[in-house]
Amino acid sequence: MSKKYDAVVIGGGACGLMCAVQAGYLGKSVLIIEKNDKLGAKILISGGGRCNYTNLYASKENYISENPHFLNSSLSQWTVEDTIAFFEANGIYGQEKTLGQLFPKSNKAKDIIDVFANLCEDLGQDILLNSSAVSVEKNGELFEIIYERNGKDNKITAPKVVMASGGLPIAKMGATDFALKTAVKFGLTLTKTAPALVPLTITGKDQQWFANLSGNSIFSVVSNDKISFEENILFTHWGLSGPAILQISSYWRPGEIININLLPDINIAEAILKERQHNGKKHLSNFLSQYYTKKFVEALESILPIHKNLASLSKEDLLSVENFIHHFKVKPAGDKGYDKAEVMRGGVSTNELSSKTLESKKVKGLYFGGECVDITGWLGGYNFQWAWASGYVIAQNI
Known part of the structure; x- marks a missing residue:
């Protein structure tokens, strides 16, 4: 030229x-x-x-x-x-x-x-x-x-x-x-x-649990020791995606744990105690259904006593619910790569x-x-x- x-x-x-x-x-x-x-x-x-x-x-x-x-x-x-x-x-x-x-x-x-x-x-x-x-x-x-x-x-x-x-x-x-x-x-x-800004993968014993929830989106606060983001997460066949996960991925390094608050605007333990004053016979599964999809609540069966009624939840049960909902710990295996x-x-x-x-x-x-x-x-x-x-x-x- x-x-x-x-x-x-x-x-x-x-x-x-x-x-x-x-x-x-x-x-x-x-x-x-x-x-x-x-x-x-x-x-x-x-x-x-x-x-x-x-x-x-x-x-x-x-x-x-x-x-x-x-x-x-x-x-x-x-x-x-x-x-x-x-x-x-x-x-x-x-x-x-x-x-x-x-x-x-x-x-x-x-x-x-x-x-x-x-x-x-x-x-x-x-x-x-x-x-x-x-x-x-x-x-x-x-x-x-x-x-x-x-x-x-x-x-x-x-x-x-x-x-x-x-x-x-x-x-x-x-x-x-x-x-x-x-x-x-x-x-x-x-x-x-x-x-960066990349979905994160889950492998091993927890992989199927995440895969079963594929398509479920939950508004959350996702954080590590550097920063936090308040947006939706999305469960996928390979692990986690959604805006909050993509954001935290730029700060995540292999081997690190991510903390997810699955109900950032409500204290779940306080909400349960308040509800059981009026309706102690309500099952925990029904209570949680006002916040999450039926599929997600059913997936909690192996983790939380969702079939107990609210009145029969012990302090340990409440602590388990609180820890899971507000401090859901995830250790990604990796990310989905440049593609x-x-x-x-x-x-x-x-x-x-x-x-x-x-x-x-x-x-x-x-x-x-x-x-x-x-x-x-x-x-x-x-x-x-x-x-x-x-x-x-x-x-x-x-």
């Missing part, structure tokens, strides 16, 4: 698209190299195809990183208000769901993609689909980018390269470790990577990048943004906010 570009962006996801558009506003020419046959593959599947594109309450407290303060610059340069204004200016108006999650009113992730596709066309930014970046080399002041397209290797040069190719989750969506490999190749340090993970934890160390520009400190002209950096957001639009912000920040500096 003979056209001269100010930068080549590797990856046509959230970060890469925002970077190309914002660079275009500044009169900079950018080429996006995208492996898939369409832009924003992960955007299209996010939020069940509805795209939770930001969170009204996003702050650095909602992110995991070895250095959370690194985010301050990016999130102040491009705020949640900036995200909302950007999309509204392009016809996307948000509707808030739970916990500050913002979705397009159309509930169509494709509308988000269309905004970027149209803007890239209007701004003259070029996009190569079905093109896989193979290598990035530095040759003097220029980078040489080799990419494979239609079975042939091609080369293009540019003074700046933006690594926005995402992380390891969901290989079928085109996820690769190309950004991580490129970082290592140039001598940058990586923070250990692992699946089921929403994002990757870890990545290019923030120590390697300028917090103000996201440029590599070691390699002038090389930038990293989005999921490949050691910045992992909570479930609920936080990772998109980081992607938009990092794309904007990089665009100001390429």
Whole structure:
């Protein structure tokens, strides 16, 4: 290709698209190299195809990183208000769901993609689909980018390269470790990577008990010694999922125990004592049925004296009920891996990048943004906010 570009962006996801558009506003020419046959593959599947594109309450407290303060610059340069204004200016108006999650009113992730596709066309930014970046080399002041397209290797040069190719989750969506490999190749340090926002598995003697409850969802507080989340959990054939489990998974490490309060707003022992003053003949199973499904209550038969009436429950029985309901201990065997993970934890160390520009400190002209950096957001639009912000920040500096 003979056209001269100010930068080549590797990856046509959230970060890469925002970077190309914002660079275009500044009169900079950018080429996006995208492996898939369409832009924003992960955007299209996010939020069940509805795209939770930001969170009204996003702050650095909602992110995991070895250095959370690194985010301050990016999130102040491009705020949640900036995200909302950007999309509204392009016809996307948000509707808030739970916990500050913002979705397009159309509930169509494709509308988000269309905004970027149209803007890239209007701004003259070029996009190569079905093109896989193979290598990035530095040759003097220029980078040489080799990419494979239609079975042939091609080369293009540019003074700046933006690594926005995402992380390891969901290989079928085109996820690769190309950004991580490129970082290592140039001598940058990586923070250990692992699946995040991922369902957790249960094996051994308890596996069947969880499998039998597959499909049951319970509003809970899920916690470990680091943090707690108050949302639904979902029993599955392999263990546990649901928003609260996905959230805690980013903080969980193998071998650790998770505590689940299955009735966070009511003290179960006090409720039982109050009820038995009026109806001591009621069975514990019937009492619990006001809070849980019949299937879940039946599953408690092997754990709690559910066939006793309330009047005959001993102090030990009450303690057993209280401990199980409010302190349900789970020791996951593992997680469902990158194919089921929403994002990757870890990545290019923030120590390697300028917090103000996201440029590599070691390699002038090389930038990293989005999921490949050691910045992992909570479930609920936080990772998109980081992607938009990092794309904007990089665009100001390429």
